[in-house]
Amino acid sequence: MILFEAKDVTKRFATQTALDGVSVSVPEQSIYGLLGPNGAGKTTLIRIINQITAPDSGELFLNGRPMRQEDVNIIGYLPEERGLYKKMKVGEQALYLAQLKGLNHSEAMRRLKYWFKKLDIIDWWDKKVEELSKGMQQKVQFVTTVLHEPRLLIFDEPFTGFDPINVKQIKEEILFLRERGATIIFSTHNMSSVEELCDNITLINKAHTILEGSVEKIRHEWAGNEFEIVFAGEVTPSPNGHFTVLSSAFDEGKSKVLVKAAEPVDNNAILSAMTAAGTVLSFNPALPSMNEIFIRVVETKNRESAKN
Amino acid sequence: MNKIALIIQREYITRVRKKSFIIMTLLTPFLFALIFIIPALVMTNEDKEFKKIAVIEDGSDLFTNVIADTRDVDFEYLSGVKLNDIKNTFSEMGYYGVLYISPDLVTNPDAIQLISRKQPPIGLLDHISGSLEKEIERQKLLAYNIENLDEILRTINTSVRVQTIKMDETGSARETSTGISMALAYIGGFLMYMLVFMFGSMVMRGVIEEKTNRIVEVIVSSVKPVQLMLGKIIGVALVGLTQFALWIVLTLALVMIVKTNLLPEGTMEQIQQLPRSLAEADQSVPGAATTTVTPEQLTEFQEIFAGALNQPWGLIIFSFIFYFLTGYLLYASLFAAIGSAVDNETETQQFMLPVTIPIILGLVVAMGTMQNPESSLSFWFSIIPFTSPIVMMARIPFDVPAWEIALSMGLMLLTIFGAVWMAAKIYRTGILMYGKKTSYKELWKWLTYKG
Numbered sequence: 001m002i003l004f005e006a007k008d009v010t011k012r013f014a015t016q017t018a019l020d021g022v023s024v025s026v027p028e029q030s031i032y033g034l035l036g037p038n039g040a041g042k043t044t045l046i047r048i049i050n051q052i053t054a055p056d057s058g059e060l061f062l063n064g065r066p067m068r069q070e071d072v073n074i075i076g077y078l079p080e081e082r083g084l085y086k087k088m089k090v091g092e093q094a095l096y097l098a099q100l101k102g103l104n105h106s107e108a109m110r111r112l113k114y115w116f117k118k119l120d121i122i123d124w125w126d127k128k129v130e131e132l133s134k135g136m137q138q139k140v141q142f143v144t145t146v147l148h149e150p151r152l153l154i155f156d157e158p159f160t161g162f163d164p165i166n167v168k169q170i171k172e173e174i175l176f177l178r179e180r181g182a183t184i185i186f187s188t189h190n191m192s193s194v195e196e197l198c199d200n201i202t203l204i205n206k207a208h209t210i211l212e213g214s215v216e217k218i219r220h221e222w223a224g225n226e227f228e229i230v231f232a233g234e235v236t237p238s239p240n241g242h243f244t245v246l247s248s249a250f251d252e253g254k255s256k257v258l259v260k261a262a263e264p265v266d267n268n269a270i271l272s273a274m275t276a277a278g279t280v281l282s283f284n285p286a287l288p289s290m291n292e293i294f295i296r297v298v299e300t301k302n303r304e305s306a307k308n
Numbered sequence: 309m310n311k312i313a314l315i316i317q318r319e320y321i322t323r324v325r326k327k328s329f330i331i332m333t334l335l336t337p338f339l340f341a342l343i344f345i346i347p348a349l350v351m352t353n354e355d356k357e358f359k360k361i362a363v364i365e366d367g368s369d370l371f372t373n374v375i376a377d378t379r380d381v382d383f384e385y386l387s388g389v390k391l392n393d394i395k396n397t398f399s400e401m402g403y404y405g406v407l408y409i410s411p412d413l414v415t416n417p418d419a420i421q422l423i424s425r426k427q428p429p430i431g432l433l434d435h436i437s438g439s440l441e442k443e444i445e446r447q448k449l450l451a452y453n454i455e456n457l458d459e460i461l462r463t464i465n466t467s468v469r470v471q472t473i474k475m476d477e478t479g480s481a482r483e484t485s486t487g488i489s490m491a492l493a494y495i496g497g498f499l500m501y502m503l504v505f506m507f508g509s510m511v512m513r514g515v516i517e518e519k520t521n522r523i524v525e526v527i528v529s530s531v532k533p534v535q536l537m538l539g540k541i542i543g544v545a546l547v548g549l550t551q552f553a554l555w556i557v558l559t560l561a562l563v564m565i566v567k568t569n570l571l572p573e574g575t576m577e578q579i580q581q582l583p584r585s586l587a588e589a590d591q592s593v594p595g596a597a598t599t600t601v602t603p604e605q606l607t608e609f610q611e612i613f614a615g616a617l618n619q620p621w622g623l624i625i626f627s628f629i630f631y632f633l634t635g636y637l638l639y640a641s642l643f644a645a646i647g648s649a650v651d652n653e654t655e656t657q658q659f660m661l662p663v664t665i666p667i668i669l670g671l672v673v674a675m676g677t678m679q680n681p682e683s684s685l686s687f688w689f690s691i692i693p694f695t696s697p698i699v700m701m702a703r704i705p706f707d708v709p710a711w712e713i714a715l716s717m718g719l720m721l722l723t724i725f726g727a728v729w730m731a732a733k734i735y736r737t738g739i740l741m742y743g744k745k746t747s748y749k750e751l752w753k754w755l756t757y758k759g
Contacts (some may be wrong), residue, residue, distance in 0.1 A: 077526070083522030
């Protein structure tokens, strides 16, 4: 079931086109990654989803029906450029933002206490925001984003500014929110978090979608006929007509060997060559990291457009 | 709760709780109270000490006993004393001063001197010259040998004191005091200028704070930008009204305290008697010459209070609140638009100029208005919405025709709609724009964006 869908969204500003016919469709209770280089148009798309700006053309659907202004109440949005009123007290401010999202006072209070305790920031309730560290402020902001239990959560770069422990904590909370039924769109440059968290992604470059689909499928598509074999002991298989060896490393009694299969790929022939070379501990297609895919796709695209 | 109400509440409460607000609210009434109290104190406490003045005539007795003693001053006529005998010693002898009258005073009006250690009060000088003038006139008339001169003089003795009375269209007259009107015009115009500027730029700083803090993006994902802008403008307006109301209450309280504790006994009674004597004066206005009751009785101090009491206070206060709210709304929305278009406060300069020029122009014209409230410059500037709050406040104490006020207020309301609409358009785009220095061309584009 698709919770949110954007069809053919185009947005032009005075001097540039921010989005040109971009479509995304986000399945319910999944985590959707919005990737792209700086200035690709991600933030514009997010603002359009939040009804902050209107697209020049294109349609937005929520639960299969066209999106309305009131729908922002079921969205929780953590912008990339985060800010709070510096002179206001933390608790007061969180309460204010929660009420703006439509929660009544007592309910907002109850949920705030719950989340503040969960994220260990309850001691900061009566402190002014300017007394908090950046990470602390981010946590406060995270709480105010998820507090009204929105069905659709949008996080723009949620991990910047956090130390590794807090990154882990926030990742856990995001997964927990998905478990509880939330659908999450998040934009990031942190590719390892994409591999860990995202079910699907869209890669936007210069206002266009250049890659989309499930993370699993994309990584397999970009696997490029490479396999990673781990041997017990120091082993270097000798290449034959079926494969060439790309790299080989020996460490702690194991050899990790990366081979490239020759066309047509014959997995069995490669595997039997491996078993002949030594004791095979594992044999896997070598999946490229999202980081590699990101760089390769964007660079290829930019070369193409440079040619035209 | 309604979202805009929530925004208003936050804007209001965070500002009212600020230390700077509390200090301003408590200190300003002292300044206002001083403005009221100091002139009163100066007038009532004016040199009440008893004085003796030695009068020396150079070898004649033409003016002996001509100058009557007053409540505070005794005149002692010393015969056979030369000016040089006493010139340096009068102070030790207990005299406040020496009045030297030369015998040719009748022909030479400058032939009189008052020598004293201190600057003598104007009232004393008036008393002396007035008495002598009368005596000289009398003596000159005497030279004509007119029969029953004293009788004739009594009947022609007239006291003239200019009271300014303006008739309004219904024919009822009101006594006015130009001095008080000018003071009110000045206070009204200047206060309006100050308040509009102060609270207008408060809105601008609030907008810039939200923009630079990037909190605006979180908020506009919950409410529409125009709601946020209006919430802020209304919230600050309420802060302004609160402060204004507290100023009035605290100032009145202070004035009362000072009046009852510091002003000499009897002042209060004098003030309380005023309305009655004024009522009498009012009734007898058409035949001003027969008004024998009030003028002589009113001391200068009383006159000031009378003039103050006689001002159209209801109209002044109503207009002040109206022009404060509308003028503020006009400028606050412009200031909000400016705040949304820039990244920080230093960048506001280029857009501030066109907004501040009308305000300052208003103030300049308002100052001129006090001299000449009916000039066509004052008229037009009190009708044009951008300057009318300040200039009209300076005109109202001098009586402005109702249609002019209505026209000015009507135009003001229309302009506000335009200004708020324009500001909302610029604001909506501006608050989400970062990093680029905004030009006027850009602003125009934002204005014409649709949707």
